Amino acid sequence: xxxxxxxLDVPGTTVFDADQARNGYHLNQFCMSLMQSDNRERxxxxxxxxxxxxxxxxxxxxxxxxxxxxxxxxxxxxxYFLAKIGATDGHSFQQIAGSMTGMTEDAYRDMMVNxxxxxxxxxxxxxxxxxxxxxx
Amino acid sequence: xARITASAFTSHVPAIGAAMDLGKTQxxxxxPVFDGYQYSRQWFSENKPDVVxxxxxDHATAFSLDLIPTFAIGTGAHYKPADEGWGRRPVPAIExxxxxxxxIAQSVIQSDFDLTIVNKMDVDHGLTVPLSLICGPVDADGSxxxxxxxxxxxxxxxxxxxxxxxxxxxxxxxxAIDSFEEPLNVQIWxxxxxxxQLQGPRAGLINREWDQAFxxxxxxxxEALADKPHIDYVREAGSEGIELVMWLVARGAMSDVNGGKxxxxxxxxxxxxxxxxxxxxxxxxxxx
Numbered sequence: 535x536x537x538x539x540x541x542l543d544v545p546g547t548t549v550f551d552a553d554q555a556r557n558g559y560h561l562n563q564f565c566m567s568l569m570q571s572d573n574r575e576r577x578x579x580x581x582x583x584x585x586x587x588x589x590x591x592x593x594x595x596x597x598x599x600x601x602x603x604x605x606x607x608x609x610x611x612x613x614y615f616l617a618k619i620g621a622t623d624g625h626s627f628q629q630i631a632g633s634m635t636g637m638t639e640d641a642y643r644d645m646m647v648n649x650x651x652x653x654x655x656x657x658x659x660x661x662x663x664x665x666x667x668x669x670x
Numbered sequence: 671x672a673r674i675t676a677s678a679f680t681s682h683v684p685a686i687g688a689a690m691d692l693g694k695t696q697x698x699x700x701x702p703v704f705d706g707y708q709y710s711r712q713w714f715s716e717n718k719p720d721v722v723x724x725x726x727x728d729h730a731t732a733f734s735l736d737l738i739p740t741f742a743i744g745t746g747a748h749y750k751p752a753d754e755g756w757g758r759r760p761v762p763a764i765e766x767x768x769x770x771x772x773x774i775a776q777s778v779i780q781s782d783f784d785l786t787i788v789n790k791m792d793v794d795h796g797l798t799v800p801l802s803l804i805c806g807p808v809d810a811d812g813s814x815x816x817x818x819x820x821x822x823x824x825x826x827x828x829x830x831x832x833x834x835x836x837x838x839x840x841x842x843x844x845x846a847i848d849s850f851e852e853p854l855n856v857q858i859w860x861x862x863x864x865x866x867q868l869q870g871p872r873a874g875l876i877n878r879e880w881d882q883a884f885x886x887x888x889x890x891x892x893e894a895l896a897d898k899p900h901i902d903y904v905r906e907a908g909s910e911g912i913e914l915v916m917w918l919v920a921r922g923a924m925s926d927v928n929g930g931k932x933x934x935x936x937x938x939x940x941x942x943x944x945x946x947x948x949x950x951x952x953x954x955x956x957x958x
Contacts, residue, residue, distance in 0.1 A: 547908075552829075635874060647943065
């Protein structure tokens with residue numbers, strides 16, 4: 535029997551389910567280690583050496599070094615864990631979230647001040663491809 | 671006997687705590703948020719409970735992927751504010767209420783809810799920001815106005831508990847509080863939400879209409895709201911909007927859904943944005 539995953543057609547969204555968590559276990563636990571200030575310092579001093587202490591895939595390590603949070607999520611990362619990397623860099627949650635949208639920091643902040651991203655056209659993946667076609 | 675006198679509902683955005691800690695509450699960006707809690711602070715000081723039962727979620731702070739309890743009740747004597755990566759918030763430690771918490775654990779587990787019992791955990795912004803918002807600022811060397819029983823719900827790793835399960839849990843918590851012998855005045859708070867998404871290309875999603883309809887239904891048709899499926903929260907209110915299922919725990923503990931009178935709406939507030947999030951807030955008071 536297959537588990538139901540009705541959330542797979544929500545655009546630009548990854549639901550952190552048991553399969554994601556299984557793939558991302560070591561990546562997320564590495565993030566947890568950054569809650570201690572001495573670990574934050576050690577990580578920033580030599581990111582590669584610190585990451586090599588963890589049983590993460592090479593892809594996961596590279597995504598962390600690149601600060602590519604969308605890639606980290608695709609590889610099993612969860613945003614509440616990944617935020618600890620952003621915190622280690624001295625970034626706010628808004629900067630972290632905004633970095634995943636392809637928008638500049640200012641444009642993202644302005645969007646939020648003006649009421650946030652609209653739900654219209656953002657409910658289903660097929661709406662988005664339709665919108666894109668309409669624009670084309 | 672102990673009794674529930676009111677429920678309160680509020681978002682728990684970390685940036686709100688940071689705004690208070692850094693003295694930014696009067697800035698134009700933040701003052702509309704804090705204006706919405708002026709009434710609440712006055713109301714709280716005039717209706718100070720003996721205990722707050724605070725439903726919140728841990729954000730990968732006390733619970734890593736090593737251990738993920740669906741429902742966890744704090745039965746400890748005190749809890750430290752956590753370092754979530756930005757350093758600890760300069761707020762006091764939280765005093766628990768071990769006697770009432772142990773009684774609730776005993777009663778609710780015997781009502782077939784499998785709670786995890788926690789005696790030691792650090793509590794993150796999910797718990798401290800609602801306290802700061804409703805109780806007002808408290809210095810790190812001061813103390814919070816009353817003891818708090820932390821009750822953590824997993825809304826980070828799916829599957830999270832259903833709205834219906836949360837609502838029925840609220841009913842079981844009410845029965846537990848009603849059967850505690852000491853005459854304590856207890857408030858139950860549900861926190862998190864409202865619409866927000868913190869991840870992926872859809873980050874920044876806000877859905878005002880959905881949020882307002884949620885508030886309406888939480889007040890007037892909670893029983894129907896409890897049956898809303900997860901996918902509606904995720905699709906309409908953003909992946910982190912799922913936190914709103916925690917509001918159903920507090921709502922399920924109110925009198926009107928347990929054979930009594932409807933509560934009075936003392937306060938309702940909604941504002942966009944606080945950082946990435948829509949802020950929603952309600953106070954419902956029980957009528958005798």
